[in-house]
Amino acid sequence: MWTLRFLGMRHILLTATVGLTVAAACEFARAQEFPPDAVKGKVVYERNCLACHGPGGRGDGPDAAALRVPPANFHRFKSFLKSDEELLRTIEHGIVFSPMHSWQGQLTETERQDALAYIRLLVQRGQ
Ligand code: HEC
Incomplete structure (x- = not known):
């Protein structure tokens, strides 16, 4: 039971981390439109x-x-x-x-x- 709850927490943390990484990557991609073409x-x-x-x-x-x-x-x-x-x-x-x-x-x-x-x-x- 404890392990399951622990794994659940980890999952939430992982999802949050992935979410933040994707958000950061999008920010980066948007910034990339700036360099002159x-x-x-x-x-x-x-x-x-x-x-x-x-x-x-x-x-x-x-x-x-x-x-x-x-x-x-x-x-x-x-x-x-x-x-x-x-x-x-x-x-x-x-x-x-x-x-x-x-x-x-x-x-x-x-x-x-x-x-x-x-x-x-x-x-x-x-x-
Ligand atoms: C009618 C001709 C003409 C056109 C069209 C023209 N230029 Fe020039 N450009 C010049 C001349 C002449 C100079 C040098 C002026 C001087 O040294 O007094 C110059 C200088 C420059 C300089 C400065 C270079 C330096 O070493 O300081 C830049 C940058 C430049 N031009 C970019 C452009 C760009 C970009 C365009 C197009 C959007 C353009 N020019 C269109 C005639 C032109």
């Missing part, structure tokens, strides 16, 4: 940034030649050593007196983050 970023980049920054992010897009200020080549140390925050700020607010205008209002924060994730991927791949 380079696949979505590719679409954003190709539609909005490629014309200047080029297919590989080297600043050699079809519109680049006509610009007085050359588009950033993301493979250069100057760019890729900058933090995500700094680059995101540039994408959000643009650069004064430069063809790099602000994307605030045209792209959502998520789209801007996704685009940066894709830029980082291009540089990582060395393309």
Whole structure:
């Protein structure tokens, strides 16, 4: 009888533990939606940034030649050593007196983050 009750307690405890673990795992899965998505970023980049920054992010897009200020080549140390925050700020607010205008209002924060994730991927791949 005692053993049975003991086993019953253990069962409840185990169920509670499993329940908590599942809840924690769900929380984690939800948090995982946050990291930027380079696949979505590719679409954003190709539609909005490629014309200047080029297919590989080297600043050699079809519109680049006509610009007085050359588009950033993301493979250069100057760019890729900058933090995500700094680059995101540039994408959000643009650069004064430069063809790099602000994307605030045209792209959502998520789209801007996704685009940066894709830029980082291009540089990582060395393309
Ligand atoms: C009309 C051309 C043009 C388009 C379109 C454009 N950019 Fe730029 N971008 C530039 C130029 C030019 C610079 C460099 C400005 C400077 O150095 O003064 C730049 C700079 C940047 C920088 C800063 C790099 C650094 O090292 O600080 C980032 C980040 C950037 N662009 C991201 C983007 C993203 C993301 C998009 C698309 C959503 C985009 N750009 C679209 C022209 C463009």
